[in-house]
Amino acid sequence: MIDFLDLCKQRQSCRSFSEQPVEHDQLVQCVEAGRLTHSGCNAQPWSFVVVETPELVKQVAECGKQLNQNGWLGSAKAFIIILEEHAVLSPVISCFLDSQYYAKGDLGAAAAYVCLEAAAQGLGSCNIGIYDRKKICELLNIPVEKQFGAVIALGYPSNNTIRSKKRKAFEDIVRFV
Numbered sequence: 001m002i003d004f005l006d007l008c009k010q011r012q013s014c015r016s017f018s019e020q021p022v023e024h025d026q027l028v029q030c031v032e033a034g035r036l037t038h039s040g041c042n043a044q045p046w047s048f049v050v051v052e053t054p055e056l057v058k059q060v061a062e063c064g065k066q067l068n069q070n071g072w073l074g075s076a077k078a079f080i081i082i083l084e085e086h087a088v089l090s091p092v093i094s095c096f097l098d099s100q101y102y103a104k105g106d107l108g109a110a111a112a113y114v115c116l117e118a119a120a121q122g123l124g125s126c127n128i129g130i131y132d133r134k135k136i137c138e139l140l141n142i143p144v145e146k147q148f149g150a151v152i153a154l155g156y157p158s159n160n161t162i163r164s165k166k167r168k169a170f171e172d173i174v175r176f177v
């Protein structure tokens with residue numbers, strides 16, 4: 001069994017995917033990990049669109065090539081798009097907080113679970129932060145007002161080298177009291 005911290009180190013943003021296809025069942029496992037994510041009041045304010053049809057994958061990749069960024073997306077073999085859904089909070093909490101108060105954090109957690117499951121399977125993944133949301137909605141028959149939690153590109157990495165992580169120093173951001 002892989003140590004969880006080792007998996008965290010193994011997961012890295014992949015920006016070059018090999019020609020090896022991703023199996024449908026691997027994508028099922030990734031969204032299953034997303035589905036199991038914890039969320040505020042267990043509201044689960046998400047749904048998942050898995051893009052695996054090659055022609056649609058190509059078209060979604062084009063939508064992510066914005067501002068001269070993400071030219072490498074053409075090598076992606078699949079996408080998992082996490083949509084923000086209405087959250088029903090517990091009655092006590094909903095008196096004080098907007099229904100979507102926890103949703104952004106919940107969606108970020110779900111995206112992390114998806115990417116970590118991908119890494120556990122030897123797949124590469126990369127969150128995409130800029131994309132033509134309206135065009136993706138049109139392509140995938142998603143209501144145009146729907147907010148996206150994450151767009152995640154997936155495939156087998158063309159290079160398996162694990163880079164060292166560029167992160168703030170532990171002692172600079174952690175305080176034990």
Ligand SMILES: Cc1cc2nc3c(=O)[nH]c(=O)nc-3n(C[C@H](O)[C@H](O)[C@H](O)COP(=O)(O)O)c2cc1C
Nearest residue numbers: 011012013014015069070126127128129130165166
């Ligand atoms: C919300 C979000 C949006 C991102 N958008 C992009 C993107 O559009 N293009 C890209 O190449 N990487 C993108 N990344 C990847 C980050 O650059 C990357 O996670 C960060 O540099 C840390 O590197 P690592 O994922 O390899 O550990 C995004 C990551 C997140 C979480």
